[in-house]
Amino acid sequence: MYWSWEVAFDVLPQLAKGVIVTVQATIVASLLAYVLGLAIAILKMSKSKLTRISLYWITEFVRRTPILVQLYIVFYVLPDYGILFEAFTCGVLVLGIHFSTYTSEVFRAGIDNVPKGQWEAARSLNYNAYQTWKNIILPQAIPPMIPPLANYLITMFKETPLLAAITVVELFRAADQYSNSHYKYLEPMTLVGVFFLIVSIPSAILAMKLEKRFRQRKV
Amino acid sequence: MKKLVLFLISFMILFGSAKTSFAESDTLKKLKKQGYATVAVANEPPYSDIKTDGYVTGAAPDVARAVLNILGVAELKAEVIMYGAMIPALQARRVDMATSGLYIKPDRCESIIYSEPDLCGAEAFAVPAGNPNNLLTYEDIAANTDLKMVTCAGCAEEKYALERGVSPDQIVYFDTPPSGIKMLQQGRVDVFALSGLGTQDLLNKTNDPNLELVMPITGVPIGCAGAAFNMDDIEFRGEYNMALAKLKATGEFAAIIEPYGFSAEATAGESYLTRCPDGK
Amino acid sequence: MKEVIAFYPILIDGTITTIILTILSAILALVISFVVGLSRISKFRLVRILAIIYLEFFRGSSALVQMFFIYFVLPMWGIYFDALTAGIIAIGCNLGAYGSEVVRGGVLAVGKEQHEASLALNYSPYKRYRYVIIPQAIPVMIPTFGNLLIELLKLTAVASLITISDLTFMAHIIRVQTALTLEPFLVILVIYFIIASILVKIVDLIATKFSKGRNIMIAGEN
Numbered sequence: 001m002y003w004s005w006e007v008a009f010d011v012l013p014q015l016a017k018g019v020i021v022t023v024q025a026t027i028v029a030s031l032l033a034y035v036l037g038l039a040i041a042i043l044k045m046s047k048s049k050l051t052r053i054s055l056y057w058i059t060e061f062v063r064r065t066p067i068l069v070q071l072y073i074v075f076y077v078l079p080d081y082g083i084l085f086e087a088f089t090c091g092v093l094v095l096g097i098h099f100s101t102y103t104s105e106v107f108r109a110g111i112d113n114v115p116k117g118q119w120e121a122a123r124s125l126n127y128n129a130y131q132t133w134k135n136i137i138l139p140q141a142i143p144p145m146i147p148p149l150a151n152y153l154i155t156m157f158k159e160t161p162l163l164a165a166i167t168v169v170e171l172f173r174a175a176d177q178y179s180n181s182h183y184k185y186l187e188p189m190t191l192v193g194v195f196f197l198i199v200s201i202p203s204a205i206l207a208m209k210l211e212k213r214f215r216q217r218k219v
Numbered sequence: 220m221k222k223l224v225l226f227l228i229s230f231m232i233l234f235g236s237a238k239t240s241f242a243e244s245d246t247l248k249k250l251k252k253q254g255y256a257t258v259a260v261a262n263e264p265p266y267s268d269i270k271t272d273g274y275v276t277g278a279a280p281d282v283a284r285a286v287l288n289i290l291g292v293a294e295l296k297a298e299v300i301m302y303g304a305m306i307p308a309l310q311a312r313r314v315d316m317a318t319s320g321l322y323i324k325p326d327r328c329e330s331i332i333y334s335e336p337d338l339c340g341a342e343a344f345a346v347p348a349g350n351p352n353n354l355l356t357y358e359d360i361a362a363n364t365d366l367k368m369v370t371c372a373g374c375a376e377e378k379y380a381l382e383r384g385v386s387p388d389q390i391v392y393f394d395t396p397p398s399g400i401k402m403l404q405q406g407r408v409d410v411f412a413l414s415g416l417g418t419q420d421l422l423n424k425t426n427d428p429n430l431e432l433v434m435p436i437t438g439v440p441i442g443c444a445g446a447a448f449n450m451d452d453i454e455f456r457g458e459y460n461m462a463l464a465k466l467k468a469t470g471e472f473a474a475i476i477e478p479y480g481f482s483a484e485a486t487a488g489e490s491y492l493t494r495c496p497d498g499k
Numbered sequence: 500m501k502e503v504i505a506f507y508p509i510l511i512d513g514t515i516t517t518i519i520l521t522i523l524s525a526i527l528a529l530v531i532s533f534v535v536g537l538s539r540i541s542k543f544r545l546v547r548i549l550a551i552i553y554l555e556f557f558r559g560s561s562a563l564v565q566m567f568f569i570y571f572v573l574p575m576w577g578i579y580f581d582a583l584t585a586g587i588i589a590i591g592c593n594l595g596a597y598g599s600e601v602v603r604g605g606v607l608a609v610g611k612e613q614h615e616a617s618l619a620l621n622y623s624p625y626k627r628y629r630y631v632i633i634p635q636a637i638p639v640m641i642p643t644f645g646n647l648l649i650e651l652l653k654l655t656a657v658a659s660l661i662t663i664s665d666l667t668f669m670a671h672i673i674r675v676q677t678a679l680t681l682e683p684f685l686v687i688l689v690i691y692f693i694i695a696s697i698l699v700k701i702v703d704l705i706a707t708k709f710s711k712g713r714n715i716m717i718a719g720e721n
Contacts, residue, residue, distance in 0.1 A: 064649055064695035065688050066656035069667060073688070076398060077681040079405040087407075161563040162657065167391050167402075172564060177392065180303040180373035183330055185571045193560050193568060200559030262675045269672055272508040299672060300662040304571075311574035313581060397674045424678035 007187040011178045015191055018174030025092055025170060026157040032096025033156065034149065037103030041111060042133075044104070063101040067162050070094045075166040091163035099156055103149060110145035111137065147211035154203045158196060171195060244454030247290060250315060255294035256287055259305050259317035263396060263413070264420045265479040266320035266338060266444070269299065278479040279319035282337050282466070283446060285475060289462040301394070303373035306330050309449050316459075317447040320414060322375040328495035332450055334459045336443035336494075338476065339485035341435030342376065343418040345403055345411040348431045354410050356438045357383040367391055369399040369408040376412040379439045396421050403430065414442055416480050443489050503682040506673045513669030514690055520583065520655045520665060521694075524590035525648060531595025532644075536602025537628070550599070557596035563657050565589045570661040586658040594651050601643045605636035638710045645702030649695050656691070666690060 044055055062070070075090040085093065114137050122132040164173030175188035243251075250256045260267045260275055268277035275297035284295045298314055305317040309331050323333045346354055352366060353359065360366050361384030368385065370376040372392040380390060391408055393399035400421055403411045411418065415434045422432050448456050466472040473483035538550035557565070566589040569580060580588065609632050617627040659667035670683040677683075 060696075061692055064653075064699070065691045066653040066667070068653075068656040068659070069670075069684055069688050069691065073681070073684050076401045077684060079401075080681065084405055084407075158559075158561040161561045164563075165394060165660065167393075172561070172567075176567070177372055179571070180392075181377065183306060183326075183373075185307065186575055189564065189568050189572050193564050196560040196564060197556065201555050204555060204559060262672055264675065269509075269676055271506045273512060298662075299664070299668075304662055307571055307574065311579045313579065395671045395675050397678050397680060400678070401680060421678065426678075 003190075004184075004187060007182075007184050008191060011175065011184075011188045011191065014174045014178055015171060015188070015195070018169055018171035019195065021088070021168065022157070022160045022170040025088065025095070025160050025163060025168065026153070028092045029095035029099070029156050029160075030153045032092065033099035033103050033152065036096060036100035038107050040100060040104035041107035044108060045111075059101040059104065062098055067094060067098050067159060068165055070098060071162060071166050087163075087166050087168045090166055091160075091168045095156055095159060095163070099152055103152055106145050106148045106152070107141075110141040113144065114140050143214045146214055147207060150203075150207045150210055154200060154207065157199065157203075244452070244458060246315065246452050246455040247292075247458055250287075250292045251290075254292070255296045256283075256292050256315045257296045257298060257313075258283055259300050259308050259314040260297045260319045261302050261305070261321070262299050263320050263417045264424075265416055265481075266414070267297075267299075268479075275299070277319065278338055278476045278481050279444070279446075281475045282463075282472065283316070283318050285466055285471060286446075286459060286462045289465055290458055302371055305447065306373075309447055312449055315448075316452075318444075320417065320444045321447050322442045322444050323491050323494040324375060324378065325495060326378075327447075330450070331447045332453065332456050333445040333447055333491040333495065334456055335463055335491055336445045336486045336489045337463065337472075338481050339441050339443040339489055340481060341415040342379070342439050342442060343413065343415040343432055343434035344436060345400060345413075345418050345422055346409070346431050346433055347403070348429050350431055350433060352409055355433060356436055357385060357412075358438060360389065360410060361385045364389060366410065367408040368410045368412055369393050369402050370412045371396070371399075374413070375442055376414075380412065383438065397425075400425055400430070412436075419480070441485065441489075443486065443494065445491055500682045502677045503673055503679060503686055506669075506676070509669045509672060510666070510686065510690070513664060513666035513687075514694075516583075516663065517652075517655050517665045517691075518694065520586055520590070520658060520663065521648075521652050521698075523587045524594065524655070525651055527587060527591025528594040528598050528647070528651065529644075531591060532598030532602045535595060535599035536606065539599065539603045540606065554596050554599055557592050558600075562589060562593040562654055563660065565593055566658065566661050582658075582661055582663045585661060586655070586663050590651060590654050590658070593654070594647055597647055597650075598644065601640050601647070602636070604643075605640035606632055608639055609635045638706070641702065641706040641709060645699065645706070648698055648702060652691070652695055652698060 040055060040059065044052055046052055071091065071094050074085070074094050075087060078084070078090075118136050118140065119132070122136045127135070160170050161172035163170050164176060167173075169177070172192055175192045178188050179185045258280065260277075260280055262269065265277055266279050267275060268280075269275055275295075280295060280297060287293075287295055298308075300308060302321065305321055306327065308314045309317055317331075318337075320338065321327070323336060327333075344354055346352070352363065354366075357380050360368055360380065364386060367389050368380060369391045370380070370393070377390060377392075381387065391402065393402065396413060396417065399408075399411045399413070402408045404425075404427060413421070419432055419434065422430055446459060448459070463472070466475075467483070467486075476483060535550045535553050538546045539554070541547050541550070566586060569589050570582060570585040573580065573585075606628075613631050613635065614627065617631045622631065655663075655665055656667040659665050659671070662668070666687045670687045673683040674680055
């Protein structure tokens with residue numbers, strides 16, 4: 001089988017539409033993962049053992065089970081219990097929640113990295129919880145967390161093809177639909193692969209640069 | 220002496236050529252030797268049915284089993300794959316044949332070859348009870364661009380819809396039929412399209428009073444499915460057809476498919492020759 | 500739920516396929532991790548470059564796309580793999596790329612003095628790595644390998660999309676036969692969790708065994 005430029009150009013418009021969805025999904029899912037991850041990390045520092053243990057098992061359950069099956073459940077099963085989301089929303093929710101279990105670990109490690117003295121200093125300055133976090137802890141915790149968080153952004157980007165399983169027409173699904181209708185597999189799949197590489201490799205280089213930059217900060 | 224040699228040579232040629240016309244195809248020889256044929260099957264009751272222990276039955280696999288038995292192949296090893304994956308699987312020779320509701324369509328004939336039709340039936344829609352959008356044909360779906368329909372990627376229904384003016388933006392694809400029904404129940408789509416018997420079976424199992432069956436759909440041809448083979452297996456296809464004809468003649472064919480709801484007469488007038496261009 | 504449980508033979512088949520897929524892919528990934536990871540710190544520039552190309556290619560694209568490519572596109576060039584093999588190759592190559600970074604990190608973490616000591620003892624590079632460096636690098640690598648193993652398990656679910664008869668695929672079959680949706684998915688979700696938890700425990704045991712008598716700082720979350 002040889003490459004046909006005709007097919008490649010034919011599938012390009014559909015792929016372009018898919019790319020937009022992919023990018024949108026990645027951005028929204030990442031934001032959710034960051035926010036939720038931070039919340040989980042903070043909650044896990046709770047004094048209540050019940051909170052900590054239940055959070056641990058909930059996050060482990062989400063982390064140890066396949067995203068694909070979680071997607072199926074949110075999309076096909078939840079509506080039976082009255083929770084109906086559009087496909088895109090389902091996908092973003094699942095990706096965001098799934099990866100928040102990872103980002104929460106990054107946040108936790110970053111927060112743990114802040115020396116105990118900072119917490120004590122905050123208390124001696126009579127800061128309340130909000131001020132402590134906002135003015136002292138987070139500004140010191142966040143910079144070293146940026147490289148791994150950036151890596152998760154790239155990872156989420158590469159997981160978006162899974163959303164195809166719940167009818168979200170992102171890049172991969174756009175190619176797959178074309179393949180199924182026209183029985184042409186080479187050009188669409190290759191273009192998809194190429195596109196992912198075009199985005200991932202510069203991103204990986206960028207992430208490495210970020211890591212170098214933030215490693216210089218001495219805590 | 221020369222005459223004897225000439226006579227012997229012509230006798231051998233005659234005998235040899237006679238032998239090739241009765242010889243089995245290489246494919247059939249191989250299948251008989253290994254004792255089984257690998258058959259791709261889709262998961263669409265009643266075209267195919269999978270029992271709790273994994274045993275694959277249903278109208279199409281049962282017919283295939285019976286035909287293969289006549290040909291001397293004892294067993295059928297079923298591989299459950301999706302319709303969209305059947306043609307590539309045949310081309311890659313991952314499976315020896317495919318069956319269970321792969322409609323005979325001209326564009327598919329460019330990639331694979333078919334046997335004579337074994338299962339013919341009408342098309343159907345599943346819609347919300349009362350058919351609020353009054354959908355009786357694909358043209359009805361095309362007429363209202365707000366409507367969304369769900370079917371499988373690469374299925375005949377998708378082509379029917381596109382041919383009759385349904386915009387690609389209106390079509391959503393399910394991975395398995397129950398997902399499509401779920402989408403209909405949840406209001407994500409307005410109509411579910413699949414083969415007549417497949418839709419009927421699914422609605423029976425789902426048992427939802429809020430759903431309704433619309434069958435047959437007018438304006439589309441009767442969908443005839445046949446067993447599909449790799450393009451090079453022309454001889455094997457011929458053998459399969461002969462065995463299938465025997466099955467039909469003895470009435471065993473009807474006995475196999477009718478319990479599943481199919482009609483044997485529906486296949487009577489049909490031939491793959493009319494459905495595939497160039498008599499492939 | 501009863502109807503789903505009735506299909507337990509299929510579920511068992513699916514679970515076995517998933518486990519086989521996981522184990523074989525893990526072995527492939529482990530081998531690739533070491534080959535590529537060590538190549539990345541090789542003396543020879545060409546070897547390093549090849550390793551980086553491999554890393555960026557398989558880490559930079561989606562595993563699902565890789566799987567589809569191997570299963571649907573390669574046959575057009577005459578390279579046929581059956582579904583299971585295609586899945587093992589795709590998953591193994593993909594996670595091997597991630598694993599290679601772990602190996603590289605682990606080996607680089609071993610102190611310079613170890614290299615110097617081996618040089619003083621006149622060890623060849625092979626002996627140096629085989630007997631001194633890698634054994635000390637391994638305890639550091641294990642926790643992260645454990646995380647990657649869980650990722651590998653989850654990736655096998657994606658293999659169902661190229662028609663591998665794994666656990667997720669069987670769930671779909673049960674769905675079509677029973678028209679139930681929640682129960683099949685819930686059951687396989689629990690099965691996946693159980694398998695993952697077993698894997699986590701095994702990795703923990705391996706980690707403790709390898710760090711017996713060592714004062715090793717365990718990198719990684721858990």
